Amino acid sequence: MRDLLNNLFARDKSPLSSPKAAAAWCARLQEVDSQAQRERVAAVVREFLQTQRPVAPDQLQSLLLVDEEAQTALETIRDQYVANPRMAKNIEQKLFEDIVGFAESMVQAYGRFVLLETSTPEKMVWRPYLPQAIARSLHYLAIIAKWHYFRFDKVPGKLWSQAHSLYRLSEIEGFDSNPFALYGQKEGRVSSCADEYIQLLMLNTVSANNLSVRQMDWVDDWLDVWSHDVQISRRFLPDRHHYCVNLTDKQGPEKVRDDAHGEPYRYWGIFEMLNGVQEWLRRLEAGSTPQSLGMKADCRSAACIELLKHLEVYWSMSIRNAQVQRSHRHNVSKTADVVHGLDRLFKHVRADNEKYAAAQPDKAKEVVDYDEVLDMRLYGFVSSRTRNKQAQSAQHAVQVAKDWQSWNIENESEGGYGAILPIANNEWARPGELVGMRFAPEESWRVCVLRRLSRLNEFEVYGGVQVLSATPVAVQMRTDAPAHHQHATLALGDFEAIDGSALQTTGTALYVPHEIDGTSVNTLLLHSADFAAGRIYQVQARDRRFTVSLGAQLEKGVDWIWVTVTVLSQSS
Template identity: 25%
Template structure:
């Protein structure tokens, strides 16, 4: 086994002294222990980035050779991580650190050469290589961000600034669409494609996704990003999304108040068409390459998830454009689970909250909050209710104000035996409503209640949550109900206040184990009998 630091301590040879020496050193690494070989290269990259040697063309070639020499090892360790991260926490931490370090060192290494070029463009030896360097810098910075998502970490503002500057550089120098080969692969990519991939991944709020789902989306976007294009000028009837290069934030869906000096726009339709095309080819058996993760995420589950992407990208619960504010000893009252949330909203609307219902609630401290959700802290003994995907009701514990509803998107361990969790707000003004099959409604309207007992076993009545439309989030009105109650095309009567709506269930927008948020069509409306 080669000990990299042995060479530095003994000053026998410096593996980074020349390209030829680096090549020999890489070839001498033993691949019997891939983790150690990978660590040696990461250590070499760390020393490379710490060096004060001039950033010459040969130094760039050494960095690129270290980059290329690490790719197979990086891929193999990533595969192991995806298979074993859930079953072996100690191995998960070990692999996460070394894989993340590789992305970090390579991103910073390439960015150093870009900064040096911008400081001395006339004297630079590497001007012709700037397109390649910039693509790789965006690629590895995006990889660093993706692995932060695996640990439920949001993109920091300074990382958005770096990404925006790198893409802006490619625009100013006219190579944003120029394709180059990424290290260790045969596929080509461009600055625009790499930039677009991380923008669209971030719009899915990856901290709410499983690790496997994040990996899948990134893989799929490698294929789909080629059809997308960022435009400098807004076309009202075509563009759907935008990014502001002057702000340290991600992308968003265009709304009436969208404005700024450095905006870039795109139409998401070509991407959605690629999603539809991929689904069709997979179902017809014509797209033969696997879309799942071997041993972890089967193809059928992938197809279901792929089908949800179009909805997720268009609802724009996406990129956090609202800043988080740290809470000052504030707490919220919380109820967990769809049945408890509906019961609490029912009683709140009728001003009849009982002691038994209040016993279902708990008070959880707020760590931070924004217009789109909360960061909460709970003790580990309360974590049985804190599962990813769980529907919860939330209201200010001091004011006893209106209930809001949200979904737990991520859960992770915090210090001192506590649990940190993230909640995405789904509605500020949900209402509990009654839904029943049309047959029972017809009996009532025809004053045939005495016959209702005959068909009680065939009649279905349920409580659900109505979520009004939210224009600034691009969310149409929807219903949340037990997932077992959804059947596409089912026609029901929805009773809300003094009106009854005849509705038809159409499709699931999102779902968890016990609930689904669904779209519906309104077929008619009438006043309820007094």
């Protein structure tokens, strides 16, 4: 009988019985380590979910207090996971289950209050706490989604249905954008139901970008700030909105389509958010520390700058392509040689140009080896030393030339390809990366951009590739251009077979023929560091030099930029 009374007494003193009991229980929770804290909170929540009794008015406020106390323990587990990406599989599985299982339990616990009928007397008592309960539910759903992204898993459709329903409820109740502190421990960070919802949605937009666990965690943390710059709208504004979501679907955000209109849809644009990304990037490049911007302690300037540049490129590309329809694709089965980066692509395109010139006798030039000429003048014959040097150079050239890898192409369209990438050799792959592709050794290299990535499994990634040009020309540049010029017309044939031997090089680039609104324009792909609007360069071809002025930016990558050029003069 005594044991029974003790058990009843302990049950009455459950942390969720009243805010006062919750506060006292939380104070004692500080006596144990973070893992034990999480386990004790999880046990309290499980007991609450197993109880069949109707919820009481004080329980929601008590649950909010207990949830607050669990945050430090959850952050400790998250930091342990992020810091050890190569941990043993059984340890990784345990951490995954701990966090995802806890988050799912918290969503269910808050759901017992959130899903009550609006007219019930109990709900009227705790209605002031509903905004925080819904926002925290959305926050936990975002945690579940992020941990799926850590594993490159697809987010369950049920999660999206829950998130859409919770946000819709906050709209109906009229507090979707009301600001408040989500957790008191994060001083200075104000949130709302809309902020938590948009953070979940925007993290999904970069989930297929082949980011590391740490990078994904950083982006999630940064979205705590950037989400305030995004406004969700019921009415579609073509000039402002880039993404949408259907509140009745079991899926996340998508780019705005022509048929994505009507009540189930919500829309938002990312102009202001992108400005925030660019401001952080500007300040870091000017010498500010990540911590001065409110970033985590493990953030380092160089790594943050690289990731911010990637986000700037990717989201800028999303703005530009928000309403671009993809062309029809058909299945194929072939292999492509692939190189990445402007420098590698320049080298291969230049070799293509020289091979093209050699195949045309009327355009080919006699190649003179100055070492052989010197030997003939000194000795009357070509020395063995010179021949060995030439052989070594030829061998080295072959080794340098074979720096490509192979991708399996499974579909193609009018403007691009769908490829399967082995993860082991493609850690560099990101949307916006410049790549070169060819399908046979006798073919020329094509200039392409990697547009989309999607993790297929532990070993493979699917990539969507757009072709910019099948006829690029490698060019070399210098800045000592004349002061006065006459405008000239430039054709692709004028750039054939580049020879920069007589040029004091300050930069390399690719000439890419392009059409804008049906009109042919001259464009260059060059390193970002070589660009400034209006800057004048001399571009060297085999027998001609063109003086050009850099014009409008067409597209920007992390380390490259594509711009129009105006030809000011040309000379032999």
